Amino acid sequence: GAGVSQSPRYKVAKRGQDVALRCDPISGHVSLFWYQQALGQGPEFLTYFQNEAQLDKSGLPSDRFFAERPEGSVSTLKIQRTQQEDSAVYLCASSYRVEGTQPQHFGDGTRLSIL
Amino acid sequence: KNEVEQSPQNLTAQEGEFITINCSYSVGISALHWLQQHPGGGIVSLFMLSSGKKKHGRLIATINIQEKHSSLHITASHPRDSAVYICAVRRGSNYKLTFGKGTLLTVNP
Numbered sequence: 001g002a003g004v005s006q007s008p009r010y011k012v013a014k015r016g017q018d019v020a021l022r023c024d025p026i027s028g029h030v031s032l033f034w035y036q037q038a039l040g041q042g043p044e045f046l047t048y049f050q051n052e053a054q055l056d057k058s059g060l061p062s063d064r065f066f067a068e069r070p071e072g073s074v075s076t077l078k079i080q081r082t083q084q085e086d087s088a089v090y091l092c093a094s095s096y097r098v099e100g101t102q103p104q105h106f107g108d109g110t111r112l113s114i115l
Numbered sequence: 116k117n118e119v120e121q122s123p124q125n126l127t128a129q130e131g132e133f134i135t136i137n138c139s140y141s142v143g144i145s146a147l148h149w150l151q152q153h154p155g156g157g158i159v160s161l162f163m164l165s166s167g168k169k170k171h172g173r174l175i176a177t178i179n180i181q182e183k184h185s186s187l188h189i190t191a192s193h194p195r196d197s198a199v200y201i202c203a204v205r206r207g208s209n210y211k212l213t214f215g216k217g218t219l220l221t222v223n224p
Contacts, residue, residue: 056210103160103163106159107157109158
């Protein structure tokens with residue numbers, strides 16, 4: 001596809017379950033970002049990949065959060081033992097180059113609800 | 116205090132009105148982004164600017180680096196402009212974006 005694709009669009013899980021969120025960036029984009037957006041707030045940085053290397057995971061809120069991009073294209077954000085405070089929209093973005101001169105292209109997000 | 120502050124938080128306008136959304140930031144930046152987010156979550160990048168002014172259709176973005184302030188203007192607003200508008204800044208060569216909380220714009224017919 002032409003844009004960043006995220007799946008699923010909506011995910012409902014019970015507290016304690018594990019979830020996996022997928023991001024398909026624009027083909028050829030080197031940089032990939034994950035953001036968390038709580039209701040009524042702006043997005044907040046979670047983690048950054050340059051190709052398959054996770055260069056920054058400083059925004060991951062706990063060790064229950066794990067992200068990977070094994071082949072430098074598709075990325076998965078995994079949340080283990082979900083808690084209610086994990087409920088948010090998870091946004092993925094990609095950009096063509098490494099340095100910050102290119103705009104980031106965002107997916108439509110995955111809305112995660114933890115019951 | 117957040118590094119990026121937007122005002123107003125909510126804005127209601129009548130179709131045809133001129134809209135201004137403001138963004139102030141407290142850190143040195145290399146670029147500022149204006150983003151549009153429709154209900155359902157998807158974010159579209161409107162502008163990326165580091166100085167001066169940019170225009171695209173009915174949208175105009177300006178930035179004053181000395182005053183650490185940017186504005187997004189919408190001329191001849193239309194109900195389809197209704198969305199959340201988010202300001203985000205990049206610091207130096209850092210790839211991270213720091214986002215404001217967004218401004219919810221509602222344009223009534």
